[in-house]
Amino acid sequence: MSSEMRDFMAASSGYDGGPQDRHSCIVLVDMTKNVLLGQFSDYRVPTGGMQVLSDRLRDEFIKLGGEVYTNTPVTGMANCSSGSAAEHHQALLTAAGKPFCSKSVILALHEGALEKLWWRTLSMETAWKAAIPGEASKLFLGFDKPWWREAPFGFYEGAEVSSLDIEHTYFIGTQADHVSANTSTGQSNRNSLVLASYAVAFPAYRWANMEATKANISAFQGRANAFVGSETPLVPNATGFTVSQHMVDLAMHQLHQLHNVNAGTIPPPYTAAAIHWPVSWHNWGIGANPSEVIRKVGQLDAYQNVFICGEAYSKSQGWAEGALRSAEYILEEYFNLKPLAGMPTKWLSRYR
Structure with a gap:
C-alpha cells in the first residue's frame, strides 16, 4: 500500500493504515464499504452487549455436560x-x-497464538504470512463534569475522529444521567467518562511506549472529588497498564487541539485508565488470497480434524462479525450444521 493511500485512510477514517505491506485491492474495497458508504451500514449489537454471546455459549455448553476451562493456555x-x-x-x-x-479440534486463535504451537504445516506457514496483525490501545479519562455539554463546546454526546494520535474520541456520559446525589454535599454526581483515545497501528504503538513502567516516567496520580474518596482516586488497574502523566498531558493537549480552544479550557481529569492490545486486529497482506487462505486453514491438510477460525482468517477482519462469520462457516461447511435461525441467507456468501 502506498504512503499516499495510507495517509488517505488515516485522514478519512481515523484509522492509521499500519504497515505499508497491506493488500491494496482489499484496502480499496474496505475503504469504499466502511468509510465512504459507512453512513449506509447497518450496525447491530446484541442486547446486553457482545459478552452475552460467549456467556450464552458457555452456559449452553455446560447444560449439555461440557466443561469450560478459563486461563488455560x-x-x-x-x-x-x-x-x-x-x-x-x-x-x-x-x-x-x-x-x-x-475427535475434532476447533481453534479460534490468531496467527501469533497458533505460531506458538510446536506443530507446523504448509497451510499454517501460508496463513502466518497472509494475515498481518495490528495493535490497538484505549485511554479513558474521568472528569468531574461533562465539560463538552457547556460553552464553547455545546454538544451532548457523540464521537469524533481526527488525524491526531488520539484518533477516535467518544464522549460516553455522566453519572448525573442516572439520578444520584452525594448525601453529605447534596450535589448531583456529574462524574463523566471520555474514551479520549481509541488508536490503532502506529499511534497505538506510540501510546503503549508512554506507559509509566515501560518509559520509566511518572505515573498519573489522579485526585479525589466529591464522589471518589482520596484513598482510591484511580480506577483499579485491572488492565495491568500504568497510565503515565505524559499520556494524560498529551491526550489533554490534543483534545484542546481537536476543539480549537486555548489550553486550560478543558478541566483536568481526576482519573485515567488505559489498555493496549499488541495483537488486536488483522489485515490481509500483499498477494494474499483470502478465500484460498480461509479454505486452507479451515481444515488443515496434515490434520484433517483440526479447524481454524477467527477474525484473523475472515472477510471482515477487525470486526466481531468477522469472528462470528468465520466460526459459522466452519460449523456449516465441515460439521454440516444448519444455519442459525433468522440469519440472512447471503450471510456466508462471501466465504463460498
Whole structure:
C-alpha cells in the first residue's frame, strides 16, 4: 500500500493504515464499504452487549455436560495416546500439563497464538504470512463534569475522529444521567467518562511506549472529588497498564487541539485508565488470497480434524462479525450444521 493511500485512510477514517505491506485491492474495497458508504451500514449489537454471546455459549455448553476451562493456555498439540483411533485423534496440551483428547479440534486463535504451537504445516506457514496483525490501545479519562455539554463546546454526546494520535474520541456520559446525589454535599454526581483515545497501528504503538513502567516516567496520580474518596482516586488497574502523566498531558493537549480552544479550557481529569492490545486486529497482506487462505486453514491438510477460525482468517477482519462469520462457516461447511435461525441467507456468501 502506498504512503499516499495510507495517509488517505488515516485522514478519512481515523484509522492509521499500519504497515505499508497491506493488500491494496482489499484496502480499496474496505475503504469504499466502511468509510465512504459507512453512513449506509447497518450496525447491530446484541442486547446486553457482545459478552452475552460467549456467556450464552458457555452456559449452553455446560447444560449439555461440557466443561469450560478459563486461563488455560494451549501450548501444543499431539496425537492422543489414550482411547481408540476411532474415538480420539488429537490432544491439546496445556500449560497445566493436562491433555484434552478429542475427535475434532476447533481453534479460534490468531496467527501469533497458533505460531506458538510446536506443530507446523504448509497451510499454517501460508496463513502466518497472509494475515498481518495490528495493535490497538484505549485511554479513558474521568472528569468531574461533562465539560463538552457547556460553552464553547455545546454538544451532548457523540464521537469524533481526527488525524491526531488520539484518533477516535467518544464522549460516553455522566453519572448525573442516572439520578444520584452525594448525601453529605447534596450535589448531583456529574462524574463523566471520555474514551479520549481509541488508536490503532502506529499511534497505538506510540501510546503503549508512554506507559509509566515501560518509559520509566511518572505515573498519573489522579485526585479525589466529591464522589471518589482520596484513598482510591484511580480506577483499579485491572488492565495491568500504568497510565503515565505524559499520556494524560498529551491526550489533554490534543483534545484542546481537536476543539480549537486555548489550553486550560478543558478541566483536568481526576482519573485515567488505559489498555493496549499488541495483537488486536488483522489485515490481509500483499498477494494474499483470502478465500484460498480461509479454505486452507479451515481444515488443515496434515490434520484433517483440526479447524481454524477467527477474525484473523475472515472477510471482515477487525470486526466481531468477522469472528462470528468465520466460526459459522466452519460449523456449516465441515460439521454440516444448519444455519442459525433468522440469519440472512447471503450471510456466508462471501466465504463460498
